[in-house]
Amino acid sequence: MFDVVIIGQGLAGLLTAIRAKQENKRVAVIAEGTGKIMQSTGFMDLIPSSSQNLDESKHLFLQKNISEELIDQSVEWFKALMNEINLPYEGSVHFLSPVVTGAGYVKNTALYPTTVRPIPNKGDILIVGLNGIIDFQPTYVKENLMKERPDLNVSTVTVDFFKGSGRVLSQVDAARAMDDKQVRARFITSLKNEMRTKEIATPDLMIFPSCLGMVNHKDVIEDLNDSIGPVTEAPGLPPNAAAIRLHDALHHYAVKKGVRFYEDETVFHAKVYDGVVTEVLTGNQTKPQAIKLKQLVVASGGILGGGLEQVSTGLSDRTLSLPITSEGTLVDPINNIFYIGSSSKMPWSETWISGGIYTISSSYSVPFTSMDEKNKRRDEKCYINQA
Amino acid sequence: MEIFETEVAVIGGGMTGVGVLRDLALRGVNAVLIEQFDLGHGTSTRNHGLLHSGGRYAVKDKEAAVESYQENLILKKTVPGSIEETGGLFVKVPDDPDDYVEKWVNACNTIGIPIEEVPLQIAFAEEPYLNRKAEVVYRIPDGAVDPFTMLVDVTADAVEKGARVLTYHEVTHIETTNAQVSYITVKDRYTGEEKQIHTKLVVNAAGPWSANIAKLANVPMKIINNKGMLTVLNNRINKQVINRLRMPGDADIFVPAHNVTIFGTTGINVEHPDDTSLQREEFEHMIMKGKDLIPTLPQIRMIRAFSGSRPLFQETESSDASGRNVTRGMALLDHEQRDGLKGFITITSGKLTTFRYMAEKTVDLVCEKLGITSNCQTAEVAVPHREAKQALENINLTPVAKKKLFSWAGVNASSIKANLLKDNSIVCECESVTWAEIESALPEKGQFNLGDIRRRTRLGMGPCQGTFCYRRAAAMAVEKGVATSDEAEIALQNGVEKRSKGMRVIATGSANKQLELMDGINYVSLGMKKGGETYV
Numbered sequence: 001m002f003d004v005v006i007i008g009q010g011l012a013g014l015l016t017a018i019r020a021k022q023e024n025k026r027v028a029v030i031a032e033g034t035g036k037i038m039q040s041t042g043f044m045d046l047i048p049s050s051s052q053n054l055d056e057s058k059h060l061f062l063q064k065n066i067s068e069e070l071i072d073q074s075v076e077w078f079k080a081l082m083n084e085i086n087l088p089y090e091g092s093v094h095f096l097s098p099v100v101t102g103a104g105y106v107k108n109t110a111l112y113p114t115t116v117r118p119i120p121n122k123g124d125i126l127i128v129g130l131n132g133i134i135d136f137q138p139t140y141v142k143e144n145l146m147k148e149r150p151d152l153n154v155s156t157v158t159v160d161f162f163k164g165s166g167r168v169l170s171q172v173d174a175a176r177a178m179d180d181k182q183v184r185a186r187f188i189t190s191l192k193n194e195m196r197t198k199e200i201a202t203p204d205l206m207i208f209p210s211c212l213g214m215v216n217h218k219d220v221i222e223d224l225n226d227s228i229g230p231v232t233e234a235p236g237l238p239p240n241a242a243a244i245r246l247h248d249a250l251h252h253y254a255v256k257k258g259v260r261f262y263e264d265e266t267v268f269h270a271k272v273y274d275g276v277v278t279e280v281l282t283g284n285q286t287k288p289q290a291i292k293l294k295q296l297v298v299a300s301g302g303i304l305g306g307g308l309e310q311v312s313t314g315l316s317d318r319t320l321s322l323p324i325t326s327e328g329t330l331v332d333p334i335n336n337i338f339y340i341g342s343s344s345k346m347p348w349s350e351t352w353i354s355g356g357i358y359t360i361s362s363s364y365s366v367p368f369t370s371m372d373e374k375n376k377r378r379d380e381k382c383y384i385n386q387a
Numbered sequence: 388m389e390i391f392e393t394e395v396a397v398i399g400g401g402m403t404g405v406g407v408l409r410d411l412a413l414r415g416v417n418a419v420l421i422e423q424f425d426l427g428h429g430t431s432t433r434n435h436g437l438l439h440s441g442g443r444y445a446v447k448d449k450e451a452a453v454e455s456y457q458e459n460l461i462l463k464k465t466v467p468g469s470i471e472e473t474g475g476l477f478v479k480v481p482d483d484p485d486d487y488v489e490k491w492v493n494a495c496n497t498i499g500i501p502i503e504e505v506p507l508q509i510a511f512a513e514e515p516y517l518n519r520k521a522e523v524v525y526r527i528p529d530g531a532v533d534p535f536t537m538l539v540d541v542t543a544d545a546v547e548k549g550a551r552v553l554t555y556h557e558v559t560h561i562e563t564t565n566a567q568v569s570y571i572t573v574k575d576r577y578t579g580e581e582k583q584i585h586t587k588l589v590v591n592a593a594g595p596w597s598a599n600i601a602k603l604a605n606v607p608m609k610i611i612n613n614k615g616m617l618t619v620l621n622n623r624i625n626k627q628v629i630n631r632l633r634m635p636g637d638a639d640i641f642v643p644a645h646n647v648t649i650f651g652t653t654g655i656n657v658e659h660p661d662d663t664s665l666q667r668e669e670f671e672h673m674i675m676k677g678k679d680l681i682p683t684l685p686q687i688r689m690i691r692a693f694s695g696s697r698p699l700f701q702e703t704e705s706s707d708a709s710g711r712n713v714t715r716g717m718a719l720l721d722h723e724q725r726d727g728l729k730g731f732i733t734i735t736s737g738k739l740t741t742f743r744y745m746a747e748k749t750v751d752l753v754c755e756k757l758g759i760t761s762n763c764q765t766a767e768v769a770v771p772h773r774e775a776k777q778a779l780e781n782i783n784l785t786p787v788a789k790k791k792l793f794s795w796a797g798v799n800a801s802s803i804k805a806n807l808l809k810d811n812s813i814v815c816e817c818e819s820v821t822w823a824e825i826e827s828a829l830p831e832k833g834q835f836n837l838g839d840i841r842r843r844t845r846l847g848m849g850p851c852q853g854t855f856c857y858r859r860a861a862a863m864a865v866e867k868g869v870a871t872s873d874e875a876e877i878a879l880q881n882g883v884e885k886r887s888k889g890m891r892v893i894a895t896g897s898a899n900k901q902l903e904l905m906d907g908i909n910y911v912s913l914g915m916k917k918g919g920e921t922y923v
Binding site: 039040041045048049101102106132134135137138139140141143147168235236304309310311350351352353355 | 812813814816858859865871875876895899908916
């Protein structure tokens with residue numbers, strides 16, 4: 001028996017699991033994959049693909065029963081958590097920060113990891129490409145950045161890192177390599193040489209793809225900072241190290257705190273008695289495993305995450321196979337099931353991506369209450385049914 | 388304004404137009420081809436890619452069947468690099484009329500199309516997706532043709548032999564003097580510059596747009612634009628072409644194409660040649676029908692849908708207008724005889740399979756008009772093969788991309804090889820497209836256009852539909868100085884919009900998820916602004 005069972009281990013699922021643990025609940029996470037957090041950028045956007053600030057968008061949040069106070073509290077909680085797990089986040093939902101992406105576009109985001117710095121309006125910028133990382137082309141980033149920040153003085157440099165490997169390398173490949181002190185030292189030497197050859201003076205900020213170390217990112221940033229100057233990551237096409245770091249840190253912390261993970265498992269049935277869910281079945285039809293629970297949190301994502309699926313007849317609930325509306329909400333609400341994150345359609349989202357801030361605050365809105373009274377009544381009823 | 392002379396001006400850069408251009412070039416006739424967008428903008432890249440053996444038309448349209456079978460044999464010899472000799476099956480399923488089988492067998496025998504009955508167990512072993520309730524199966528020499536490579540290769544060969552090609556040029560005016568065409572005016576879509584082409588003869592091979600061209604010459608002409616929808620399956624589910632053994636109808640052909648299967652089609656008459664709209668209902672109708680041949684079709688993931696119009700010539704208004712009953716044979720119109728206008732010929736209708744024959748007949752007429760005695764050579768002279776194993780054996784590239792280039796690089800092998808030495812990155816992982824191939828496919832001048840690159844390299848044709856590779860190609864183009872960032876941005880806006888259009892209509896299940904990923908990456912992760920500038 002678990003107090004809280006969560007389906008999905010994306011950002012929503014992991015945060016809920018951690019918070020339930022903080023409230024001393026018995027917590028299990030059931031997940032069939034790794035969560036779309038892995039394909040993200042690590043940014044916590046307020047309204048995805050929009051520059052609206054909270055004043056302009058709080059009415060949208062209210063439509064999903066998220067108040068400004070709740071957002072403030074949840075963000076505070078999230079920042080404290082990220083400090084504790086050594087992956088601090090900065091920024092604010094009230095004043096969005098301009099950040100540069102791997103395509104060189106500037107977008108506004110609410111919270112960002114400390115591997116990222118907001119993009120200034122003025123100053124000397126050096127964009128650093130790594131030969132072999134096809135998803136970050138420094139001149140392209142520069143050209144796009146200059147369109148939005150014409151007063152910046154931008155130069156570019158490309159450092160040989162994976163020369164001639166012959167396969168498509170990602171930011172994450174580079175991040176893992178950067179974790180190694182010697183590789184890092186060689187990289188810094190090459191970068192300095194390139195800068196010298198191109199007569200580039202020490203810039204105010206260096207822009208890298210999201211590849212500045214996976215486990216040892218603090219060392220990577222410190223080393224770059226000490227030997228050349230301040231750096232920022234520009235996350236772009238997935239995979240981004242910033243996203244993997246976030247997932248790994250949250251997952252690791254949840255495991256450490258005693259959250260039980262059922263991974264590579266799919267829930268195929270939820271037992272509902274009298275408007276209350278009592279257990280979910282995983283495994284397979286012939287040999288199911290029943291997981292009893294008091295509260296169920298659905299954090300299996302939207303279309304992209306796989307919690308919902310667009311079928312020819314409309315929207316289908318891939319998680320619990322319950323009847324849902326075209327907005328992804330239950331036709332007959334169940335008292336102890338909570339849908340969070342992208343599991344239902346956001347009033348602002350064409351892409352079904354809810355954004356980090358909604359995910360944080362909707363996860364934070366799940367009440368972990370004592371359900372004993374209700375369970376007692378339900379147990380009696382079950383007994384009668386069986387008799 | 389640039390003014391120049393040519394003996395023949397060919398309007399339309401589809402398969403028919405480029406076929407005419409090459410035929411003219413091989414006969415030593417000076418010619419220029421004008422295409423309003425890119426080569427194959429119209430029907431020539433919006434079809435099944437089926438090399439007909441004539442079986443489909445054997446009962447109903449003997450003329451088209453005979454032409455198809457003859458050309459099937461000729462194209463296998465003369466355009467070998469674009470044809471896969473897959474063979475084909477004609478399959479009767481329970482609801483198909485029994486008496487059609489006999490009619491069909493007799494018709495094929497009369498025409499001389501070699502057919503052979505296949506025991507059902509063998510057919511099921513060869514094609515595991517085939518409906519187990521199939522009753523009769525015949526083998527027939529159908530094939531799969533890559534219309535993208537065939538277009539490019541036939542054009543390249545024509546250019547190599549002295550022809551000139553103007554893409555992204557729109558014909559704005561046809562000047563006639565004393566009932567004789569004297570010159571045409573064309574306009575560059577990118578720069579707006581006009582050119583005047585003085586010519587003795589205009590060949591109108593504009594497919595669905597040929598009525599518009601005829602109108603410029605004040606010639607009345609009726610073309611039925613019969614739009615067909617097709618979908619691309621995520622995998623190649625069949626080794627050989629699978630046809631339905633009944634009167635031709637909707638959604639009854641599955642053609643293997645490289646590593647996917649193209650399935651279709653429908654037939655709806657549309658007013659405008661530019662109409663390539665896609666309807667969900669049409670798609671669902673197709674899937675329902677297609678289930679008769681491939682019962683698991685609704686569960687098979689799709690990549691996208693597309694549509695193109697068959698230009699069907701209709702001499703009189705009273706003919707049947709449903710589209711399916713108008714001949715698929717060609718229509719060669721001598722407007723001097725028909726309308727009293729000298730120097731104007733229209734070639735339309737016909738099939739992808741019969742393009743060469745259509746070109747031969749057209750150029751025969753052209754030569755007659757111009758008083759040239761020169762025989763057609765296209766039935767014997769082959770376009771260069773795409774095979775390039777020897778030239779590329781020692782290149783440094785991942786095996787899968789290398790293997791693809793062995794049967795793909797063709798005449799571009801040396802330029803691709805040189806480019807690979809500078810950069811051997813793979814830009815599109817679905818289709819194993821290298822930057823080197825993209826660089827070889829870029830035009831010497833003109834706009835950076837992802838669609839043009841796609842048609843020449845298959846960039847963005849795979850399951851991700853350009854989510855990753857379009858961005859990479861655009862970014863690398865800026866990086867290497869072959870495109871400005873503005874050009875790259877326009878190309879991306881346009882490319883993403885076009886790819887999404889084909890995905891949206893089939894967007895259920897995994898295809899829908901893929902579309903969400905594309906939008907999520909572009910507009911959320913990367914922060915791309917929606918609705919930027921698009922092409923001309």
